[in-house]
Amino acid sequence: MTGDGTRAVRAGLPEAARNEPTMPGPVFAAHFHLPGEVAGPYTYGRDGNPTWSGLESALSELEAPGEEAGTLLFASGMAAISAVLFSQSRSGDTVVLPSDGYQVLPLVREQLTAYGVTVRTAPTGEDAQLDALDGARLLWIESPSNPGLDVCDIRRLVAAAHERGALVGVDNTLSTPLGQRPLDLGADFSVASDTKALTGHGDVLLGHVTTRDPALLEGVRRWRKIIGAIPGPMETWLAHRSLATLPLRLDRQNANALALAEALRARPEVSGLRYPGLPEDPAHKLATAQMLRYGTVLGFTLPSREHAERFLARARLVEDATSFGGVRSTAERRRRWGGDAVAEGFVRFSAGAEDTEDLVADVLRALDESEG
Incomplete structure (x- = not known):
């Protein structure tokens, strides 16, 4: 079996054909020629597109190397999350969600409850969701959690x-x-x-669902058809093109995240530093056992809202933006959204692909200049 780097470069591409592009361009089509009976993979633009097929195949190869799996693309990550949660639960079912997960999950909980689904919540850390599983139809795990970076034992919970x-x-x-x-x-x-991080350039909205079970995949596909939360061909093509550099980007970004975490732990104004790659992090042992990389995101708390905002304003190589995983470092005072149980001075930081020395120096300088 080939390695991740080789797989990322080649995944989902067609067999070489003389005078054809090595990576076909995006297919823009609302409908396809369809004489006679309905047959074939492409009939209508909401159901399928050759550009989707390429990236879906590629993601299946990355999610389940050497095994059979199916992937479906969606217009955003929340579209993908909702597709699983709503396609697999019915009135009277019970769903278990993390209480410390992505800040849109409380809205999902409200909607599930409105549809007659019982929702239980528990924190990610210490595998607390175990106590909420009896009678559940579906368990939803977020590990590492966003933004707290807690890790649970996925094998044990599964x-x-x-x-x-x-x-x-x-x-x-x-x-x-x-x-x-x-x-x-x-x-x-x-x-x-x-x-x-998968697309990594901050210019594409996209999400995906992968499963090895064809019946589960069809349930999610049916939901996508009903809701119509489909990706555009241009976004899909850009994502597939970006996939080739994913291992390179992650290697640099993970190295930068670890270097920043190591630098920040020596700062007296920084508290609550979390990064699974630090040996002293509460999640380190478990993360090491089940993760291949520790990730690009770290979290830490500065003494106050004002201190955090001064830090973000003074950082020159860090964009004050809400997303993460991109080649340009981003950070934000997460409490400004109001949905996460974090301190006013909590900063979620996503390490980009800048030179490590430059990024660390910029962050430390911004911290020096932000002292009140």
């Missing part, structure tokens, strides 16, 4: 959920398939917002 007859979906956005493979850890669904 085994417990399956023992009780529950399906398991894992939000793998922070890791990508090159940082963690939920399907290899037993999960039924691996889901991600590809807006983040």
Whole structure:
């Protein structure tokens, strides 16, 4: 079996054909020639597109190397998350969500509840969701959690959920398939917002769902057809093109994240530093056992809202933006959105692909200049 780098460069591309492009361009089509009976893979633009097929095949190869799996693309990460949660639950079912997950999950909880689904929540850390599994139809895991960066034992939770007859979906956005493979850890669904590290340039909204179970895939496909949350061909093509550099980007960004975490732990104004790659981090041992890379995101708290805002204003190589995983470093005072249980001075920082020395120096200078 080839390595991740080779796979990322080649995945989802057609066989070489004389005088044809090595990577076909995006196909823009609302409909396709369809004489006679309905047949073939492409009939209408909401159901399928050759450009989607290429990236879906590529992502399947990365999510489940050497094994059969199916992937479906969506217009955003939330479209992909919603597709699993709403296609797999019915009125009377119980769904278990993380209480410390992505800030849109409370809205999802409200909607599930409105549809007659019972929703239980528990934190990611210390595998607390185990206590909420009895009678559940679906367990939703976010590991590492966003923005707290707690990690749970995915294998343990999956085994417990399956023992009780529950399906398991894992939000793998922070890791990508090159940082963690939920399907290899037993999960039924691996889901991600590809807006983040997988595409890596801050210019595409996209999401995907991968599963090894054809019946589960069809349920998600039906939901996509009903809702119509489909990706555009240009966004899909850009994502596929970007996939080739994913291992290179992640290597640099992970190295930068670790270097920043090591530098920040010596700063007296920094508290609550979290990065799974630090040996002293509470999640380090478990992350090392189940992750392939520790990720590009770290979190830390400055003494006040004003201190954090001064730091962000003075950092020259860091964009004050809400996304993460891109080649340009981003950071934000996360509490400004109001949805996360974090301190006013909490900063979620996403390491980019800048030269390590330059990025660390810029962050330390900004910290020096932000002291009140």
